Amino acid sequence: MHAPIGNFDSATPAPDRLDELTAPVADAVRHWHGSVPADRILYVDTDPQWADTSVFVEHYGRDLLEQSANCVVVAGRRGSVTTLAACVVLSTTRADVNGVVRRHLGARKVSFASMDTATGETGMEYGGITPVGLPAGWPVLVDPAVVDLPYVLVGSGRRRGKLLVPGKAFAELPGAVLLEGLGVA
Structure with missing residues (x-):
């Protein structure tokens, strides 16, 4: 199958490549529901040596x-309570962690989670974290610009490989909240 975006050798429906995904991502694909069928989520094999964004797009x-x-x-803190959440923004923007995210989480302080926390809590590899398969109960804050795209390239849970996901599927992820102004230039 030809990939709908990018210059990849091939694209395969993610349900046919569960062996290439981390356990939480494979489980999410296996139990997928929503208006976008699971087989519209595509897996593309990528070489980890091209993982850096500028080299990747080249x-x-x-x-x-x-x-x-x-x-x-991200980790939002208020007193002794820490809330972990995910932010999904276009790669041409950054998440407004100290404004939109902090207010939404009701936190005094929000920071990027440490690598150990991010990988340990998600069961995914650093540099490949994806919103597909995040822990139950996590807020998944999504910039509406992501949802507006026909297909979006995101991590697969591993540094090798990516997922091509129809934009509207991000609004249907467990815990998804569309937040205007989340992604800023």
Whole structure:
């Protein structure tokens, strides 16, 4: 199958490549529900040596820069309570952690979660964290610009491989909250 975006050798429905995904991502794909069928989520094999965004888009297609999203794990703190959440924004923007995210989480302080916390809590590899398969109960804060795209490139849970996900599927993820102004230039 030809990938709908980017210059990839092939794209395979994610349900047919569960062996390439981390356990939480594979489980989420296996139990997928919503208006977007699971087989519309595609897996593309990528080489970890091209993982850096600028090198990645040079190798797999410049159009991917505007069609890629980053998923970052944040920790919001208020007193002794810490809330972990994920922010999904276009790769051409950054998450407004100290404004939109802090207010939404009702936190005094929000910071990016440490690598150990992000990987330990998600069961995913650093540099490949995806909003598909995050722990139950986590808020998944999504910039509406991500949902507006026909397809979006995101991590697969591993540094090798990516998922191509129809934009509207992000609004249907467990815990998804669309937040205007989440992604800022």
